[in-house]
Amino acid sequence: EDQVTQSPEALRLQEGESSSLNCSYTVSGLRGLFWYRQDPGKGPEFLFTLYSAGEEKEKERLKATLTKKESFLHITAPKPEDSATYLCAVVLMFSGGYNKLIFGAGTRLAVHP
Amino acid sequence: EPEVTQTPSHQVTQMGQEVILRCVPISNHLYFYWYRQILGQKVEFLVSFYNNEISEKSEIFDDQFSVERPDGSNFTLKIRSTKLEDSAMYFCASSVSGSTDTQYFGPGTRLTVL
Incomplete structure (x- = not known):
């Protein structure tokens, strides 16, 4: 069964305290992995797409990496405005080119001043 | 920057009623x-x-659910006879292509079934 697991469920950091979030997956043939940020009561906001093992993407204080079994979202020197739930999703492909996303449960990040 | 929009932001309905949730995807998607x-x-x-x-x-998408693109801009989700367990946030998303292209999400509609 295709599955996406994120850890930890919740993470509390002090401002400036760097850390990493994990997304592990068991899917039949990974075609892509997305990271989204979700604020309470809002829709997922796109952050990164990763397609192959070894790939890395960066945006401000965030850096996403991908291996054959997991992805990490590294947060360097976080600020309170980075507080949100971070979602990982893998792309499942179907014949005909259609796809759907399978989401993990997310990591709730709280950054305190 | 183009974005996906959804209406209404919050819908409250009685169990058994029909609801239609509306979305306007990004125009070239x-x-x-x-x-x-x-x-x-x-x-x-x-x-x-x-x-x-x-x-x-x-x-999840059983006979109570249907989708439609009634015109060139709107994309709708209809729930024919709502149940308590249909209470949720419903998100519309769109992408340029159907391969591994990024899916962009709307802000969501909160559906509350009483």
Whole structure:
């Protein structure tokens, strides 16, 4: 069964305290992995797409990496405005080119001043 | 920057009533999706839609659900007879292509079934 697991469920950091979030997956043939940020009561906001093992993407204080079994979202020197739930999703492909996303449960990040 | 929009932001309905949730995808996107998120749970895929046809649907998307693109801009999700367990956030998403292209999400409609 295709599955996406994120850890930890919740993470509390002090401002400036760097850390990493994990997304592990068991899917039949990974075609892509997305990271989204979700604020309470809002829709997922796109952050990164990763397609192959070894790939890395960066945006401000965030850096996403991908291996054959997991992805990490590294947060360097976080600020309170980075507080949100971070979602990982893998792309499942179907014949005909259609796809759907399978989401993990997310990591709730709280950054305190 | 183009974005996906959804209306209404909050819909309250009585059990058994029909509801229609509306979405305007990004204008040059060709693939459209609905997802839902029950409070405190994962975002779950409901259906994908391309070229005026459903291309994939989940087991959640039963006969009570339907989707339609009634004109060149709107994409709708209809729930024929709502149940208490349909209470959730419903997100519309769109992408340029159906491969591994990024799906961009709308702000969601919170559906409350009483």
